[in-house]
Amino acid sequence: MKICAYAKQCGGCQYQGMDYSKQLETKQKLVENLFKHKKCLPIIGMENPYYYRHKVFATFSLSKTKKVTCGIYEENSHRVVPIEDCQIQSEKANLILKSICEIASKLRIQPYNEDRGVGILRHAYLRVGYHTNQILLVLVLGQPVLPGSKEFMKLLREKHPEITTICTQVNKRRTSVVLGEQEKVLYGKGYIEDILCGIKFQISSKSFYQVNPEQTEKLYAKAIELAHINKNDVVLDAYCGIGTISLIVAQSAKEVIGVEVNKAAIKDAITNAKINQIKNSKFYAEDVSYFMRDYIQEMKDINVAIIDPPRAGSDENFLNLLAKLNAKTIVYISCNPITQARDIKVLEKKGYEVTEIHPVDMFPFTEHVETVVLMSKVDK
Numbered sequence: 001m002k003i004c005a006y007a008k009q010c011g012g013c014q015y016q017g018m019d020y021s022k023q024l025e026t027k028q029k030l031v032e033n034l035f036k037h038k039k040c041l042p043i044i045g046m047e048n049p050y051y052y053r054h055k056v057f058a059t060f061s062l063s064k065t066k067k068v069t070c071g072i073y074e075e076n077s078h079r080v081v082p083i084e085d086c087q088i089q090s091e092k093a094n095l096i097l098k099s100i101c102e103i104a105s106k107l108r109i110q111p112y113n114e115d116r117g118v119g120i121l122r123h124a125y126l127r128v129g130y131h132t133n134q135i136l137l138v139l140v141l142g143q144p145v146l147p148g149s150k151e152f153m154k155l156l157r158e159k160h161p162e163i164t165t166i167c168t169q170v171n172k173r174r175t176s177v178v179l180g181e182q183e184k185v186l187y188g189k190g191y192i193e194d195i196l197c198g199i200k201f202q203i204s205s206k207s208f209y210q211v212n213p214e215q216t217e218k219l220y221a222k223a224i225e226l227a228h229i230n231k232n233d234v235v236l237d238a239y240c241g242i243g244t245i246s247l248i249v250a251q252s253a254k255e256v257i258g259v260e261v262n263k264a265a266i267k268d269a270i271t272n273a274k275i276n277q278i279k280n281s282k283f284y285a286e287d288v289s290y291f292m293r294d295y296i297q298e299m300k301d302i303n304v305a306i307i308d309p310p311r312a313g314s315d316e317n318f319l320n321l322l323a324k325l326n327a328k329t330i331v332y333i334s335c336n337p338i339t340q341a342r343d344i345k346v347l348e349k350k351g352y353e354v355t356e357i358h359p360v361d362m363f364p365f366t367e368h369v370e371t372v373v374l375m376s377k378v379d380k
Helices: 020-034 091-106 149-159 213-227 244-249 263-275 288-299 316-324 337-349
Strands: 055-062 068-073 080-082 121-128 135-141 163-170 183-187 192-196 199-203 234-238 255-260 281-285 302-307 329-334 352-360 370-377
Touching (some): 068 091, 091 121, 091 135, 149 183, 192 213, 199 244, 199 263, 213 244, 213 302, 213 352, 213 370, 234 244, 244 281, 288 316, 316 337, 337 352, 337 370
Parallel strands (some): 234 302, 302 329
Antiparallel strands (some): 055 068, 329 370
16 A cells, blocks of 8 residues: 555545555445445456546645645645645646646746735646547636746647647636636647547536546446436436437437437537437536426436436435436436435435445545446336
């Protein structure tokens, strides 16, 4: 087991110092305690639980020696803990962040000072393609212009030619929100591509795409296996994001309907369908509850429903409407088994039973655990 030099200051990894097998055992028990008397299968862990985060945020600061450093906020504070080698972040991302600090110090580009509202470099955001190795870098600035941007990019790309696109965003607000509203592409296309379960996805700075692609492939493969989808099935993918599950499932289904409230995500989903020449998917930018209410009569052909809501879970109105579809199978993916267990009680009252529960470790060294639950319609 590797020792993390930043664990006491950072606080981001609640299970630092715990053997990985013990982490998996702890998460397994957590899920089993939430779903008592139900069939809970062994947790799906990682072979190598290090350097798995392919989405990385960092905040810049100035050291006592006036060098530019970057890291993450100390838990429950806005003090930046300088970190050079985070053991759960992509190794490439760690190296690029270190180079950005060195180049910024050399070119005398100052970090942003939140208290005084002065300075330039505020945050860095990186996306690393797991299968393609393409890298997206977004520099979040405290002012509209990055001084010496051409020299900065030249030096950075000499060190890291694997960076395929560089963007800047401006964020002057006193906020914990990292990204700004407007984006300027300095180099490349402004997005990267990656492959997940054989499907190509276009990923921009604001696209929702899973942080741990290696485990995501296992998670989605398990969800699709449980759904038993065939060429006669019409599938509802609620909270579909950029269409990751929808487009993977579309290869096996008659038709897939994806619903997501975020309009930008739906735009990405439609683009991704075109990139992969998938024609049996439809996407709607609408709140899932309103969509179900308005289209319930037209959705009687749905056989399988896959839902992957945010941490807060689903609302009871949506769950009641979902049950009215009488789909033979519901596969519920969750990043928060506590709200998932609450929602499942609603579906159980509406004629569904839990058949299998599969915990998946998406975030080693943290307390978080993902769960895939298969629910089947009870024959009366």
